Amino acid sequence: MNQPQGRFGIHGVTHDYSGVVVLRNVDFDLTAGRIHALVGENGSGKSTLTRLLTGALRPPRGSLHLDGEEVVLKSPADAQSRGVAVVHQDYHLFGDLTVAENVLGINESPPRRGWSRRLDKAELRRRVLEMFSNLDITIPPDLLARELGPAERKFVEIARAMFLEPRFLIFDEPTASLEPQGSASVLSLLERLREDGLGVCFVSHRLDEILRIADEVTVLRDGERIAHLPRDDLNEGTLAKLITGSDQPGATPARRDAPARTGRTVVRVTGLTVAPGSDHIAFEVAQGEIFGLTGLLGSGAAEIVRMLGGAQPLAGEIEIDGRPASIQTPRDASKLGIGFIPEDRKGAGLIPDQSVAINISLSSLPSVAVAGWLRFRQVISRALHYRSELDIKVRSVRAPTRTLSGGNQQKVMLAKWLASGATLLAIEEPTHGVDIGAKRQVHDLLREFTVNGGTIVLASTDVREVLELCDRIAIMRHGAMTEVLSASELTRAEVTLRGAGDPEALLESLVESGHPGSDA
Amino acid sequence: MSTPTDVGARLRQLRTAGLGDLLFVPLVLLVIVAYLGIVNEAFLTKTNLTNILLQGAVLAIVALGMTFLILAAELDLSVGAGVALVSVVAALVMRDTGSVLVGVLAGVGVGAAVGVINGLIVTKLEVPSFIATLGMLVILEGIALLLTDAAVVGRLPEGVKALTNDTFLGIRLILWLLLAVFVALYLLQSRTTFGARVFAVGGSPEAARLSGISVDRTRFFCFVIAGVAVGIAGVALTARVGSGQPGAGGVLALTSIAAIVIGGTSLYGGRGSVVRTVWGVLLISVVENGLDLEGVNVDMQRVVIGIVFIVAAGADFFRRRWRQGQRNRAVEGVA
Numbered sequence: 001m002n003q004p005q006g007r008f009g010i011h012g013v014t015h016d017y018s019g020v021v022v023l024r025n026v027d028f029d030l031t032a033g034r035i036h037a038l039v040g041e042n043g044s045g046k047s048t049l050t051r052l053l054t055g056a057l058r059p060p061r062g063s064l065h066l067d068g069e070e071v072v073l074k075s076p077a078d079a080q081s082r083g084v085a086v087v088h089q090d091y092h093l094f095g096d097l098t099v100a101e102n103v104l105g106i107n108e109s110p111p112r113r114g115w116s117r118r119l120d121k122a123e124l125r126r127r128v129l130e131m132f133s134n135l136d137i138t139i140p141p142d143l144l145a146r147e148l149g150p151a152e153r154k155f156v157e158i159a160r161a162m163f164l165e166p167r168f169l170i171f172d173e174p175t176a177s178l179e180p181q182g183s184a185s186v187l188s189l190l191e192r193l194r195e196d197g198l199g200v201c202f203v204s205h206r207l208d209e210i211l212r213i214a215d216e217v218t219v220l221r222d223g224e225r226i227a228h229l230p231r232d233d234l235n236e237g238t239l240a241k242l243i244t245g246s247d248q249p250g251a252t253p254a255r256r257d258a259p260a261r262t263g264r265t266v267v268r269v270t271g272l273t274v275a276p277g278s279d280h281i282a283f284e285v286a287q288g289e290i291f292g293l294t295g296l297l298g299s300g301a302a303e304i305v306r307m308l309g310g311a312q313p314l315a316g317e318i319e320i321d322g323r324p325a326s327i328q329t330p331r332d333a334s335k336l337g338i339g340f341i342p343e344d345r346k347g348a349g350l351i352p353d354q355s356v357a358i359n360i361s362l363s364s365l366p367s368v369a370v371a372g373w374l375r376f377r378q379v380i381s382r383a384l385h386y387r388s389e390l391d392i393k394v395r396s397v398r399a400p401t402r403t404l405s406g407g408n409q410q411k412v413m414l415a416k417w418l419a420s421g422a423t424l425l426a427i428e429e430p431t432h433g434v435d436i437g438a439k440r441q442v443h444d445l446l447r448e449f450t451v452n453g454g455t456i457v458l459a460s461t462d463v464r465e466v467l468e469l470c471d472r473i474a475i476m477r478h479g480a481m482t483e484v485l486s487a488s489e490l491t492r493a494e495v496t497l498r499g500a501g502d503p504e505a506l507l508e509s510l511v512e513s514g515h516p517g518s519d520a
Numbered sequence: 521m522s523t524p525t526d527v528g529a530r531l532r533q534l535r536t537a538g539l540g541d542l543l544f545v546p547l548v549l550l551v552i553v554a555y556l557g558i559v560n561e562a563f564l565t566k567t568n569l570t571n572i573l574l575q576g577a578v579l580a581i582v583a584l585g586m587t588f589l590i591l592a593a594e595l596d597l598s599v600g601a602g603v604a605l606v607s608v609v610a611a612l613v614m615r616d617t618g619s620v621l622v623g624v625l626a627g628v629g630v631g632a633a634v635g636v637i638n639g640l641i642v643t644k645l646e647v648p649s650f651i652a653t654l655g656m657l658v659i660l661e662g663i664a665l666l667l668t669d670a671a672v673v674g675r676l677p678e679g680v681k682a683l684t685n686d687t688f689l690g691i692r693l694i695l696w697l698l699l700a701v702f703v704a705l706y707l708l709q710s711r712t713t714f715g716a717r718v719f720a721v722g723g724s725p726e727a728a729r730l731s732g733i734s735v736d737r738t739r740f741f742c743f744v745i746a747g748v749a750v751g752i753a754g755v756a757l758t759a760r761v762g763s764g765q766p767g768a769g770g771v772l773a774l775t776s777i778a779a780i781v782i783g784g785t786s787l788y789g790g791r792g793s794v795v796r797t798v799w800g801v802l803l804i805s806v807v808e809n810g811l812d813l814e815g816v817n818v819d820m821q822r823v824v825i826g827i828v829f830i831v832a833a834g835a836d837f838f839r840r841r842w843r844q845g846q847r848n849r850a851v852e853g854v855a
Contacts, residue, residue: 158679277730308732329729330730330732331732340730342730347726348724348730353719354719354720354723365713365717374712374713380700420732455826
């Protein structure tokens, strides 16, 4: 295994961001014709490692080796010219260009024609088609990128990387936002690339996928390489244990020891449509309850939560505490005591350049002000209060929120609505992109919120999360609420889950056919 | 109320994120002042320094007001034409009523009204501020010329010069006015809920909206603030030259944006301060004055100011790169 040819890797790398060490003496190697999976919780150093491998960052300490020789990657373009390409997690397609033009991307030597050296579109199309047929991709190259579905977009991104004729290809969570079917086809494509002799790095959170296609697995935790093992030495249990460093990944006490509730109906929604022409949806949520909406991406679960929070105008009738209300804007919602926590923390949840303290008071500025004049002592002392209450890890509450990790940012958003005295939280993906430790903390905080009399409506595509956290679950499909399961039925569902070991499959079966134990 | 650790954290934060950033423009200014003081003995005289401030006052007031717009990720290209119109209206009213006070009120009123209209066009009609205020620039310029047949409005009451010539505690009234505008806007920016909202709206409009902040209302008031500043600046200009100036607009809007950016406020909104704007204005005014003293002609001055603008923005870029590099090296030392 130590032959230098066909290998690319990084050795003894240490990296930090303004004093916080994110990688400590890590080794990672890719071999031609093998898939090497890289796993770890958020904040474990995965993305930094991939950025180092692709030339987006340069290691302050440690070295890169290509075919046995030490190399320095000056930039992503430099890495590409040496045969190292990357497929990013998020999409970087130009919506108004065709598939073929997107595959061409920023390629430095496109096919050209004639004295004017203009782009030879016919030749480009031919080459793209040839590559597509090699890779078994069946997307018409003349389609505009914005007409593509998520999985097709991912294929185009992969094709773009392949157009650079790399020898090593790094995939950063290629299946993260795909439905099971799309994921499966992306995975087969990866296997096909391996057969063609590429060295593949596969970054993923999905253990089943890793175990399905990887040849070897490297586990990072807190910036250190915890394990580097061949696939055959691992199963889902051992891998989860390595990643979290604990024996019971995701094991949380059930919340059936629920608070004393009044049973009063807090929210009553009727005739809601998530999109024009969709089914009419009606549901009620009782005080102290956690009501979870789940379904595949695009099912309409997120839209319902967004409407409750006023992020988009609520299309339907709603009663809050028995009184008819109108929610057209976030202000309307916030006046009714509804706090909305969006999925996109950096873009929509927080002001990244402003301090933790200001962000916490953002929804309730008048309460820390007298006639418009801010009382900074109150702003700060309130922030310090929530910092200790919610265990927000930050050196100073004056630090800008962009410097916080995902879990801590989530807590700041929660603190913002606690500070404003919200009694109902509408939450979109409560722990999206948050690592397991912080996830558990956020769950505990949400439970505590309901114990103290609050009510929560949340949307999540993470079935495991919904099963652990919610009292009742509504399954959404194509803008319709196909069924609502209560806690007792959930217990049965959980049993099924344990048996099947595959929450995505469970969700799919719930969505497709209806759960056997459900009421009508 | 600050605990020792709190203070420590604050200092560390300043050191890593801000101190060099904060002192960069003042240091450059200091270097330029020292240089001019050495090469030209006329520079560091009381008359000349007062002159710099008097000439920079109009720019300063306009730029301070516009800083709020830039912080909210908007801008106002009509401020130069606004100053011209305010100057004309104030002068006409003073001439026809014989009252300086009525003229001042009319001038500030016109400025505020223009701000209100700009704000309404941007927030209600949802016209991007670049377009809306570009249109307003042409309109205001037209009105100012129409009102005066493109002629300077003279024969104003004697009292009009008081603002520039009279002093209080040895300092000209117009400089007191400038100080008052600065203090008011500084307090508004950093001590009020409105200031917090401006930073939020400029930093992330969607996050501000979802937090229940009225984004449009915040933007609207930023336009009004810029408009009132234009009103005050127009009156100050009229007082300084003793006449109404229909052609005063020129490139004032661009110079103010330059001053704001040179000071270090982000054009993308959400980051910056009126304090930085003061440094930017001083830098531009000192450079202009230095060139004046050296006998460089006015057109050439523009070329130099343009170069200063680009160098300042570029220097900022290189400074960031350098700091990043330094940080990486520091890491190596630690590891």
